[in-house]
Amino acid sequence: MPSVDKALRAVMELAEAGVDGLALADLADRLSVNRSSLHATLRALRHRHFVDQDRATGHYVLGSSLLAAANLYYRNFDLRGALRPVLVRLAAELNEVFHLAILDGTDLLYLEKVESRRPIQPGTSIGHRLPALTTALGRAIVAATCRDIEDFRARFAGHLEPRTAAAPRTLDEEWVEIERAQRLGHARDVEHNIEGLTAVAVALRLNGSPAAAVSIVTLTPDFQASGEEYFANLLRERLAASLPAQLELETPRGEI
Numbered sequence: 001m002p003s004v005d006k007a008l009r010a011v012m013e014l015a016e017a018g019v020d021g022l023a024l025a026d027l028a029d030r031l032s033v034n035r036s037s038l039h040a041t042l043r044a045l046r047h048r049h050f051v052d053q054d055r056a057t058g059h060y061v062l063g064s065s066l067l068a069a070a071n072l073y074y075r076n077f078d079l080r081g082a083l084r085p086v087l088v089r090l091a092a093e094l095n096e097v098f099h100l101a102i103l104d105g106t107d108l109l110y111l112e113k114v115e116s117r118r119p120i121q122p123g124t125s126i127g128h129r130l131p132a133l134t135t136a137l138g139r140a141i142v143a144a145t146c147r148d149i150e151d152f153r154a155r156f157a158g159h160l161e162p163r164t165a166a167a168p169r170t171l172d173e174e175w176v177e178i179e180r181a182q183r184l185g186h187a188r189d190v191e192h193n194i195e196g197l198t199a200v201a202v203a204l205r206l207n208g209s210p211a212a213a214v215s216i217v218t219l220t221p222d223f224q225a226s227g228e229e230y231f232a233n234l235l236r237e238r239l240a241a242s243l244p245a246q247l248e249l250e251t252p253r254g255e256i
Contacts, residue, residue: 006033007041011050014062021059049105064105079212079247080111086242087114087214094234097122097217099201103141103210106159108132111212122194122217133160133174134167136201137213139187143178144203144210144250152178167192185252186232187213191220198223200231202239203250210250214239 013030014021024042028035042060045051049065080100087098091114099122100112110128124130132138133156146152152175160171168174181187189199200223201215216235223231240249 003041006031006038007045010038010041010045010060011062011066014051014060017061019061021054021057021061023057023059027060068102068104068109079206082244082247083214084112084114086239087112090114090216090238091116094216096120099124099137099199099215099217100212101137101141101215102212103132103138103145104129106132106156108135108138108141116217118219120197120217120219122197122199131159131161134162134189134192136187136189136193136199137215139174139178139181139189140201140203140213140215140250141210143181143187144205146178149175149179163193164191164195166190166195182253184232185250186236188228190223196220200228200235202232202235204239204243205248205250207246208248211247 009031010027013027022030024035024039028038031038042051042053046053046063049063049068052061052063053059054061083100087100090096091098095116095118097116097120098112098114099110101108101110103109108130110124110126110130113124113126132142142152142156146155149172153171156171156174160168160174162169168177177187185202187201187203189201191198193199196219197217198220199215199217201213203213204211206212214235216231218231236249243249
């Protein structure tokens with residue numbers, strides 16, 4: 001297990017180094033290991049976001065996955081446990097796909113997925129990571145998190161990755177959807193993530209802070225037949241009746 005041990009020792013050294021991080025040479029000296037071998041280890045850790053590299057200094061620092069793992073252990077395990085029974089009941093009753101996800105940096109991290117008996121295939125799984133923008137889940141959380149378009153641009157510049165022909169191509173176009181989500185209290189994704197599928201999502205606050213979002217995914221023809229308001233109201237009403245005391249739905253802001 002020498003490679004695993006080296007990776008864990010590297011993570012601990014970077015934790016001690018703090019926000020300034022360490023250069024490759026300094027980290028190799030502290031661990032008494034070969035630089036080229038350590039570089040390969042750090043590359044693997046970067047791939048999974050356990051380590052990042054500062055663009056300005058080249059120093060290695062701890063990545064967002066460690067925080068995400070801690071959040072999952074201390075907080076989101078309970079979040080998943082509290083919401084899974086609700087999502088299972090909704091999926092069984094409505095025969096749609098339901099997701100629970102958090103925002104990790106500029107990505108979505110899926111905590112829960114409950115399948116439909118129908119052929120609805122969003123291509124997700126528990127633990128799956130996806131760029132947050134252009135998804136209903138991501139838009140719902142970003143709408144609850146970002147104060148204005150300047151805040152949004154600062155956080156997401158360079159992180160818009162359109163996945164379908166219908167998806168927005170610029171941050172300004174994406175902001176239109178996010179501002180709409182702020183106004184209405186729910187976000188939508190009309191074939192902006194997967195062709196043929198549409199999702200509606202609402203954000204959840206944990207003890208007052210934006211924490212996660214829940215979405216319902218359906219076939220686009222069904223969405224068009226029933227209407228966005230139907231799915232949004234259904235999601236909000238069912239969740240509101242089942243949330244534990246620590247959780248609350250994001251409140252619509254009305255006209256901005």
